[in-house]
Amino acid sequence: MPAGSDRREAARPGRPPEPRHYLFALTDGGGTVPPEVGVVRRLADRGHRVRVLAETSMEKAVRAVGAEFVPWRPEPAPHGDVPGHAAYRDWETRSPWKLARGMADHMIAGPARGHARRLLAVIGPERPDVVVTSFVAFGAMAAAEAADLPFHVLVPNIYPIPVTGLPPMGTGWKPARTGLGRARARVAGDASTRMLGRYALPRLNEVRTELGTPPLRVLWDQVHRARRQLLLTSASFDFPAHPPSAVRYVGPVLDDPVWARAAEWRVPDGDGPLVLVALSSTYQGQQRCVQNVVDALARLRVRGLVTTGPGLDPHELRGGGHVEIVRSAPHGEVIDRADLVITHGGHGTVMKALVAGRPMVVLPHGRDQPGNAVRVAARGAGVVVRRTASPGTIARAVRKVLDTPAYADAAGRLGHRIRTEVEHSPLIDELESG
Structure with missing residues (x-):
């Protein structure tokens, strides 16, 4: 389904009173690219001038929505621009210190000086x-602040900064209901902030000093200096x-x-139920997990469509029978025909x-996925199993969801509320008024 043709997206009539000039500074986070470029498209469609600073891996997507593409690197990379996060092999460690250092090195502090200088040059x-x-x-963000330009931050998932009421990112915890639980969540959130700040904050403050802006006390203060933090998610979810x-x-x-x-x-x-399998658009060491899902579907009277994404070669998996394995398919179109999504x-x-x-x-792997999974389960819209689950365990979970109408009913009720939010989204109003 081409971008812009989604029937769930509300059309916003007319043009803005005055076309404006927007400069986006985007990073290739895999699954974050479609929603962030979708924001670009919505502004370009309304007649604004939109330039996008991004890795060359995003060039095709940016140009396809009618925006101007500007690479982070002014000179062409010899083999294309590989996103910095690609070297961040977070799925290989469970050490919170190593995870924090990797995020600081490859996503936050490591690229900060280059991003700041390039944005100022492009301005x-x-x-x-x-x-x-x-x-x-x-x-x-720091460069926009130094240039005295208003800036907004896109958050294309659940809110990652620790706040009262939300379980810490990556834990998969439910909201705390007791004083002890709230204390545990607060301690975990503070600890994650300190760990990430230990590796990222000194280098980020060096960049801010070069820019002539005061140092930050807490890493998240940089995000809080934005005029708006736009959560591209559902409040109902x-x-x-x-x-x-x-x-x-x-x-x-x-x-x-x-x-x-x-x-x-x-x-x-x-003629069995259609099951769509979609396990990550980027590589997260998911080959064994995907194979277990394929083997689980082979045991059931279902039809399986497995999409591997760019990070995994379909030929590395064993399929057959009523399970089709492809690299990609338009999920918006396939999901409409599916009975279940894995x-x-x-x-x-x-x-x-x-x-x-x-x-x-x-089957959550990491990052924001455990948090998304617990929200799905809490709403009764599905079940959660470990990514290391056996084919038998996965098959039982699939059978349970397909055989229990309450899961589809709950997904339908929540989906109705989310569709209403999409149809009445304040996204463009927030961007055009800021």
Whole structure:
């Protein structure tokens, strides 16, 4: 389904009173690319001038929505621009210190100086009205601040900064209901902030000193200096919380990735329920997990469509029979025909499944996925199993969800609320008024 044709997206009539000049500073976070480029598309469609600083891995997606592409590196990379996060092999460690250092090195502090200098160079005489950044583009935020330009931050998932009411990111915990539970959540959130700050804050403050801006006391203060933090998720999906006043729930952006929109696919043979399998658009060491899912579906009277994404070669998996394995398919289109979605819990796939009213089996790998998974389970819209689960365990979970109408009913009710949020999203109003 091409971007812009999604029937769930409300059309906003007319043009803005005055076209504005937006400069986006985006990083390639895999699943974060479609929603962030979707925001770019919405502004370009309304007649604004939109320039996008991004890795060359995003060039095709940016140009496809009618925006101007500007690479982070002014000179061409010899083999294409590889996103910094690609070297961050977070799935290989469970050490919180190593995870924090990797995030600081590859996503936040490591690129900060280069991002800041490049953004200031691109601003030049073509000074934009507004800067919009990815959540991890801390150097770009600091440069916009130094240039006295208003900036917004896009958060294309659940809120990652510790706040009262929300379980700490990555834990998969439910909201605390007791004083002891709230204390545990507060301690865990403070600890994660300190760990990440230990590796990222000194280097980020060096960049800020070079820019002539005062140092930060806490790492998250850089994000809090944004005029708006735009959460591209659903308030109905999230747990009740008390985020800072600049945080706005603007609903999910449901665009498919550019590499999947024109992909050819067919419904697998047979007459059983159709199960879509979508486990990450980036590599997270998921081959064994995907194979276990394929083997689980082979035991059941279902039809399986397995999409591996760019990070995994379909030929590395054993399929056959009523299970079709392809690299990509337009999820927005396939989910409408599916009876069940099996996913790692990536925010985009979860939102699309819920909007379509489809229940899920979630095998979270890491990052924000445990948090998405616990929200799905808490709403009764699916079940969660470990990513290391055996084919037998996965098959039982699939059978349970397919045989229990309450899961589909709950997904349908939640999906209705999310669709309403999408149709009445304040996203464009927030961007055009800021």
